[in-house]
Amino acid sequence: MSDSPAIEVTGLVKRFRREILTRDWGTWKTVLLRPFQRQRRRDLFTVLDGVSFAIDPGRTVAIIGQNGSGKSTLLKILAGIYKPDAGKVAVRGRVSSLIELGAGFHPDFSGRENVFLNGTILGLSKKEISERYDRIVAYSGLGDFIDAPVRTYSSGMYVRLGFSVAVNVNPDVLLVDEVLAVGDEAFAHKCEDKINEFKRAGKTICLVTHDLGAVEKFADEAIWLDGGSVAAQGHPKQVIDAYRQKVAASEDAIRRDEGAQPQAILDQARWGDGAVEIEGLRLLDGQGQARAVFATGDAFTVEMDYHLKQPLTDLAFGIAFRNAQDVLCYGTNTGIDRQDLGRAPERGVVSFKALRLDLVQGTYFLDVAAHAKDGRVYDYFKRAASFAVRSGVGDEGVFRPPHAWDIRPQGEKR
Amino acid sequence: MQLGQHLSELYRYRSLVVSLVGRDLQARYRGSVLGFFWTFLNPLLLLSVYALVFSVYFRVQMEHYSVFMFTGLLPWIFFSQVLMEGSGAIVDGGSLVTKVLFPLQVLPAVKVLSAFSNFLLSLPILAVFLLVAGVGLHLTWLAFPVVACVQLLFTFALTLALATANVFMRDTRHILGNLLTLWFFLTPVLYPLTQVPEKYHLLVYLNPAAIFTLAYQDVIFWGRWPRWDLLGAMALLSAVILFLAVALFEHYKEYFAEKI
Numbered sequence: 274m275s276d277s278p279a280i281e282v283t284g285l286v287k288r289f290r291r292e293i294l295t296r297d298w299g300t301w302k303t304v305l306l307r308p309f310q311r312q313r314r315r316d317l318f319t320v321l322d323g324v325s326f327a328i329d330p331g332r333t334v335a336i337i338g339q340n341g342s343g344k345s346t347l348l349k350i351l352a353g354i355y356k357p358d359a360g361k362v363a364v365r366g367r368v369s370s371l372i373e374l375g376a377g378f379h380p381d382f383s384g385r386e387n388v389f390l391n392g393t394i395l396g397l398s399k400k401e402i403s404e405r406y407d408r409i410v411a412y413s414g415l416g417d418f419i420d421a422p423v424r425t426y427s428s429g430m431y432v433r434l435g436f437s438v439a440v441n442v443n444p445d446v447l448l449v450d451e452v453l454a455v456g457d458e459a460f461a462h463k464c465e466d467k468i469n470e471f472k473r474a475g476k477t478i479c480l481v482t483h484d485l486g487a488v489e490k491f492a493d494e495a496i497w498l499d500g501g502s503v504a505a506q507g508h509p510k511q512v513i514d515a516y517r518q519k520v521a522a523s524e525d526a527i528r529r530d531e532g533a534q535p536q537a538i539l540d541q542a543r544w545g546d547g548a549v550e551i552e553g554l555r556l557l558d559g560q561g562q563a564r565a566v567f568a569t570g571d572a573f574t575v576e577m578d579y580h581l582k583q584p585l586t587d588l589a590f591g592i593a594f595r596n597a598q599d600v601l602c603y604g605t606n607t608g609i610d611r612q613d614l615g616r617a618p619e620r621g622v623v624s625f626k627a628l629r630l631d632l633v634q635g636t637y638f639l640d641v642a643a644h645a646k647d648g649r650v651y652d653y654f655k656r657a658a659s660f661a662v663r664s665g666v667g668d669e670g671v672f673r674p675p676h677a678w679d680i681r682p683q684g685e686k687r
Numbered sequence: 688m689q690l691g692q693h694l695s696e697l698y699r700y701r702s703l704v705v706s707l708v709g710r711d712l713q714a715r716y717r718g719s720v721l722g723f724f725w726t727f728l729n730p731l732l733l734l735s736v737y738a739l740v741f742s743v744y745f746r747v748q749m750e751h752y753s754v755f756m757f758t759g760l761l762p763w764i765f766f767s768q769v770l771m772e773g774s775g776a777i778v779d780g781g782s783l784v785t786k787v788l789f790p791l792q793v794l795p796a797v798k799v800l801s802a803f804s805n806f807l808l809s810l811p812i813l814a815v816f817l818l819v820a821g822v823g824l825h826l827t828w829l830a831f832p833v834v835a836c837v838q839l840l841f842t843f844a845l846t847l848a849l850a851t852a853n854v855f856m857r858d859t860r861h862i863l864g865n866l867l868t869l870w871f872f873l874t875p876v877l878y879p880l881t882q883v884p885e886k887y888h889l890l891v892y893l894n895p896a897a898i899f900t901l902a903y904q905d906v907i908f909w910g911r912w913p914r915w916d917l918l919g920a921m922a923l924l925s926a927v928i929l930f931l932a933v934a935l936f937e938h939y940k941e942y943f944a945e946k947i
Contacts, residue, residue, distance in 0.1 A: 373786030
């Protein structure tokens with residue numbers, strides 16, 4: 274294998290004209306009138322803005338990024354379907370793209386006929402298809418259905434047949450666009466096997482996916498596209514971590530916007546005799562920044578602004594978290610925690626500081642309250658705020674104690 | 688240069704062209720009871736309709752009129768059908784255009800060739816009619832392949848240009864549908880050239896569709912050799928159109944996937 278990269282992209286720029294997106298077709302009328310118009314509309318929209326990277330032969334590279342970050346456009350440029358507006362793209366070797374499975378399948382034709390048609394479209398000769406036909410059919414697992422018209426297939430069967438043809442093209446470079454997500458469990462395993470087989474055979478694979486688990490499993494390298502440029506490239510784990518952080522941050526911003534609207538939580542409730550009013554409420558992270566999304570184990574602070582309408586001596590503040598199923602996860606108050614508030618100022622800020630928020634992933638609601646030590650409620654605000662907890666781990670339940678696992682032979686000392 | 692590359696790409700993908708033409712021909716009658724037999728039945732029924740109208744009701748005073756009309760009608764049907772379907776070839780390509788990489792000139796070429804195959808398959812019906820009506824099969828049939836090739840070249844060139852234009856201006860196909868009706872009546876298909884006043888003959892000869900229609904009528908119906916000068920001029924014209932159409936296509940093809 275040569276030393277030159279299998280895929281080499283330098284300074285790639287791709288713009289679309291906005292009209293394409295709005296489906297504003299040209300007509301003969303607009304064309305005829307164009308010379309008379311003062312200026313032509315040049316409303317360009319940059320999808321890829323100076324993307325550069327190189328992939329060595331035999332590597333499996335995953336391209337990740339949020340929707341609209343230009344992943345699929347990049348893949349289509351690698352496949353040669355779109356032309357770059359600037360920059361250079363070189364792909365060395367026979368390319369097979371799994372961008373569209375079963376392209377050109379005719380619904381009225383049998384699976385058999387469509388295998389030949391689809392194979393020809395993908396660049397195989399009739400002889401090559403005949404040689405591979407049995408393998409293709411066996412791989413698709415369609416059995417007798419291969420002679421039924423494709424229109425009678427389930428969508429899974431359709432994709433399986435398309436995939437079987439595409440992977441039997443025997444490419445040097447395989448471009449995959451989020452197609453592995455379809456199909457049942459058994460087929461997903463087959464796809465995995467096939468990808469591993471390609472990897473062993475030293476093929477270059479470039480895959481676009483949102484399945485970060487698959488990225489960690491298959492990819493030697495990950496490229497994170499953000500807003501049309503490469504935000505990070507390198508070891509999958511590091512790139513994924515960086516990507517997750519960015520996603521959490523933007524999710525956080527969205528949640529805070531939502532949180533600013535009072536209607537965001539539907540079943541809020543509030544009662545009390547009004548001797549104390551909780552006027553403001555903030556969720557803060559360890560740095561004192563307002564947040565709505567936390568990671569498991571983050572520091573967590575609830576701040577309440579209160580106003581005493583009359584002098585009170587038996588005052589207590591409380592908080593409680595409930596999860597989406599309305600299960601009380603934790604609740605406490607200054608009385609239970611034996612905190613003496615002393616003479617509370619008439620207007621003040623009381624804060625609850627947790628060093629670690631050891632909740633599992635999910636959405637939580639916060640209740641806050643001011644009440645007397647005997648339980649008389651001054652102000653109880655149920656579901657006053659909501660926040661989300663994100664976690665990279667799929668553990669279940671309500672809370673996650675800080676923990677570790679260990680294993681040793683029986684009888685041995687700890 | 689560009690033309691050569693365009694055509695050699697088409698040639699390299701000939702097996703794809705053949706498969707897609709086969710798909711087109713088979714798909715047309717897939718699921719119908721008579722199946723492929725419709726390829727023959729359709730022109731037969733069409734002929735009956737025209738024969739009924741023009742020989743029984745409208746009584747055109749011309750010997751073997753229905754056979755004459757049929758001679759011009761078959762190539763015209765091929766021509767107009769290709770322009771209508773072929774102009775949409777790229778737009779209708781859908782995911783083939785946006786998601787798969789192959790030379791896109793394959794798509795219009797497939798439309799042209801599948802309609803051309805249909806045309807050739809209807810010739811036996813025409814031959815039977817010529818024999819039954821007593822017109823016979825003239826030796827001038829030998830010139831048929833030449834006429835057919837010239838028409839094919841002209842149709843292919845025009846289809847390529849229209850298919851390209853239609854990607855960017857979707858009105859093309861609708862305008863074309865109406866223009867074809869006008870074009871049909873300006874072409875001596877339903878009437879012999881002798882019915883056209885002498886002073887307008889030059890105008891008729893400026894119409895490429897008239898040239899191939901007259902040539903078909905010459906070699907099939909009248910039993911005389913076609914006007915080689917006109918055919919030659921038309922071949923030249925077709926080559927020029929093809930050259931321009933290829934230039935147009937090659938210039939715009941990179942935007943096809945984005946525009947569809």
